[in-house]
Amino acid sequence: MEHPGGGGAGLGGGNVPAFLTKLWTLVEDPDTDTLICWSPSGTSFHVFDQGRFSKEVLPKFFKHNNMASFIRQLNMYGFRKVVHIEQGGLLKPERDDTEFQHPFFIKGQEYLLENIKRKVSAVRQEEVKLSADEVNKILNDVQLMKGKQETIDSRIIAMKHENEALWREVASLRQKHAQQQKVVNKLIQFLVSLVQTNRILGVKRKIPLMLNDSSSRKKNVQHLDKTT
């Protein structure tokens, strides 16, 4: 069913595209050897006189008579034109001779045809399909992120400074507190001695102090001790 075209060369096996089976038949056919045939080595084929070939041979196998369409198909299947080095204008006044080749199109190696794959259609792979507009959008985003990072960086620096100043103030306040505590202790010490003196003198007076009040919040900030 997948074997259209009356090539009739007994091409079985794998699913070989119609173009390849037709091409094989075309090259093999001795009747058309004056226009299309294997090269002597069997690794390529020649087309002579494109004008006659396209008008007399192509229509028998394809739905057209254009050499360009034939070449397009060859390229689509990975065939490459064989380029010849200039022969310095020898005897032959240049015969109309075009040669094509494909690593899996070899005379006598019919089974290799299965390895010739048609190039995938041009439906883009989506991956690289980026318009200039989309690229600009990405670059714009990057620019925005750059700006945001600079903003954040300066904010971090400001916070760092604020933090350092706070640590200094905390240290200062703690020191101040310790100093005051010393003062308080000395005062109390002094008072005690004074009271003792006064007691000797018979003086009695109530002392309204709240010495324990200021040390009750100490636990709140213990986890802040600098460790860095």
Next chain:
Amino acid sequence: MEHPGGGGAGLGGGNVPAFLTKLWTLVEDPDTDTLICWSPSGTSFHVFDQGRFSKEVLPKFFKHNNMASFIRQLNMYGFRKVVHIEQGGLLKPERDDTEFQHPFFIKGQEYLLENIKRKVSAVRQEEVKLSADEVNKILNDVQLMKGKQETIDSRIIAMKHENEALWREVASLRQKHAQQQKVVNKLIQFLVSLVQTNRILGVKRKIPLMLNDSSSRKKNVQHLDKTT
């Protein structure tokens, strides 16, 4: 000097590319009318029998005898093939007839040739020339920046918390300091009254206090007052 090819049709004026002057000459030349000539309306031209045309006419004007190269040049200059609707297989068994047209290629309007411009070479505009590899590199950079920003964000949050705790400790310490100051004041007040009492009793003693010492650093942290 910029006028090669013996067109000789008296093409003066602007800098018309050689291909266009040659093409004009070719189409005008009555000797080649059986192979290439104006259409009856003069808005396009026909090529008959590509085989003979490419082998007999092209070499006389160009450095090749390939129809494909001729068509490539036509397309390069913006010519378009004129596609004909199928004539339902009338009398003519299809003559080898190809027609091309360009809005500025009009019979008798030679001066219009200057308006036909060769399409710019395929040297990419650099802007959209991005390989998948380069795109991936950019996307990778964006990803890295994203990660960096997340790191910074969490660091900012940590610093913010630390800062808030510090502000709380500063407030606490200030309050503690104020409390202590009250204590100290009360102690001093008490002492003063006590001393006065003692003076009455004839007691004399030197008081070794350093009350001014703890308030001398106050200016260091004045700029930290919270304003938010």
Next chain:
DNA sequence: GGTTCTAGAACC
């Protein structure tokens, strides 16, 4: 998957 017209790209 086949056919057609046009364009890309390398080389000259």
Next chain:
DNA sequence: GGTTCTAGAACC
């Protein structure tokens, strides 16, 4: 800018 080989893309 010209020539050549190959590919893109639309349409069938």
